[in-house]
Amino acid sequence: MNPPQHTSSRDAEASPPAVPAARRRRPPAPAPPDGGAPRPTIKAVAAAAGVSTAAVSQAVNGTGRLAEATRRRVLEAAAELGWSPSASATALRRARTRTLALVVRRPTDVLGTDPHFGELITGLEGELAPRGYGLLLHLVAGMDQESALYERLTAEGRIDGAVLTEARVDDPRPAQLRDLQLPAVLLGAPDPGSPVPGVGLRRQGNGVREAVDHLMALGHRRVAYVAGPRELVHTRLRLAAFEEALADRGLRPVAVRHTEFTEAAAFAVTEELLALPARPTALVFPNDSMAVCGIGAAQRAGLRVPEELSVIGYDNLPLGRWLHPRLTTVDQQVQRVGAAAARVLLRQCGEDVPAPVLDEVPRLVVRESTGPVPGEESR
Amino acid sequence: MNPPQHTSSRDAEASPPAVPAARRRRPPAPAPPDGGAPRPTIKAVAAAAGVSTAAVSQAVNGTGRLAEATRRRVLEAAAELGWSPSASATALRRARTRTLALVVRRPTDVLGTDPHFGELITGLEGELAPRGYGLLLHLVAGMDQESALYERLTAEGRIDGAVLTEARVDDPRPAQLRDLQLPAVLLGAPDPGSPVPGVGLRRQGNGVREAVDHLMALGHRRVAYVAGPRELVHTRLRLAAFEEALADRGLRPVAVRHTEFTEAAAFAVTEELLALPARPTALVFPNDSMAVCGIGAAQRAGLRVPEELSVIGYDNLPLGRWLHPRLTTVDQQVQRVGAAAARVLLRQCGEDVPAPVLDEVPRLVVRESTGPVPGEESR
DNA sequence: GCACGATGGTTAATCGATATACCTGCGGGT
């Protein structure tokens, strides 16, 4: 059925030294019956629809000029055979993988990941899935490994872009990804000077400011602040907002402690703060998990929350609504930020996606873990 | 907004006026200087090392017969250029993506994901990362969408295998993935009849049995069981173990309630159980998040834990160690199971990985949320 | 003097889809 000259079209066109046909390639070996039906390829669809593979490609991509009837016939054949274009082949040809990376950096060997990331992933997925994008998740131990990972993922062409979490003060990643020419977004406050766009709520400081206002209204004057690791941008941002809000009332934090984002650290720092000579009447934590541990530590120390100590968290995780006392916290809409980050990244990848609007600000959610300052006699 | 019928923006952009017959043939098409250095390919490495591309391939893969000196020269050239084989090209050629899927099914629009999955992912990643495998994470709303997703991922050839979580009673997935010829593992009890291997600790019932023993030793007789959704295999397994352990003492649960895995459900069911005429003195929950909510609900109802009510969780999440009271729970080593699942899956994918040993059993971790049964006068 | 097996590479086909550069009729203007 096939003309033999099909195998060497180059020779047919211009054959200078007339190579004798001694070196013939073997005809296609008959398919060994290995039982399983191989996945259909574009060829099978083309054959089924009675068109060329080019036509199939044009039909599924909506490119080229195909008659409407032909397009429908092709799509029906594709559906019939259960065919979708091979992601690898498409990726190779178009240099696009439709895959984004999320790298979670977790301290040394802390178990598991913060529930925070669950929320973030939910937000991301909501935007990615409908557009056929996948999320490649990686866990690394430190910044060096994170950078090495981007290097590898880019070298292998595995991803089209990356979501960077937990912006650091002198974050090496934006410059690195710019050099790698990898689209990226950085979660946190937008920074005009950065090579990668930042995505986050406006007025990041508003949450802690509302927290301070709330505590002030309840009469608190001795407030301690548990801050996250120094190197994180949001740690600084929030701490600054916190101190400024207090300063507006002519006050200063009774204590500020930088800790890691671990339960153990939260517990330990709470014990320390409660042992202070001028014991704070309110504690503000950098996330809900830590706030819960803080409440645990306080209760263990014999303090009732909120009667003798007020506690405020950050993130508004679902769990906080069901504890006793229910947790007062700052809602920063992690899911929504995740969705916005996905959109910004998709746009960088050339997808036709509406730009996200993120006009909310972090808001305090007042529940039960905060209360009036205890009477002065309790001092 | 678009030129009619012509979606190609390149054409629109480069249309100088009237160059008739000039665009006849444009063979060379020199590289458009778009500024960025393109990623090196195998050709560049081959040229740099003065060998053929085949030699490069053999050097990095350790196949073929290359002189040691040549191999080193090639690897040096590759390192020099920062080249790694393109994942897409390799995937296309070898029909292997080195990517596994983890699909998390979350009920309707519950926010975020269970911390449980964080642990699982940690365990998986620990095995995947060193072998260059990636984890593709997807969130779906229901079983139908999960199945459709496997269908698509397979049709597109995006993954080499999948980790199935939360085995169901008549789980459609094993048969589906067998039909799709996609390697998979199912987390949960190994079931010899299933088309996909199950990975889980031995003697799954041991955890609840120890929990019952513990409660009995504390004098409890009225114990209620909060079970997960009926359709989950481990729900049944554990419930059966629970009832059997009680039956061994001639007892029966004072109540059994099936609920969803949500905080709200945990809270509600606790309220209901505590309002029972024969109020239980101990509650056993199917996971830690729910147990924590249960404690919250009990405290809100004015009951002290563990003095007036004992509570037991499941999973041994980090958080439980820092609450007040610290949570008594069952440790089922989710991380370790995740690592084992990864290995089993990798072996199915043809990787040379030692078979995992999983000889632990679920064990009760006694902490503070359980205590002696309250005196009879409290009835 | 020569067939012969190692040793150490190279050539070219191939994976599946895409895109560019052709064809091929056909209706119409001149």
Place this chain on the structure above:
DNA sequence: ACCCGCAGGTATATCGATTAACCATCGTGC
């Protein structure tokens, strides 16, 4: 009659790596 333009496709090079098949040297045993 002839060429143009266009609608509706098709043929084929290409993306980057892998691999089966092939080839070139160089001792070596007889």
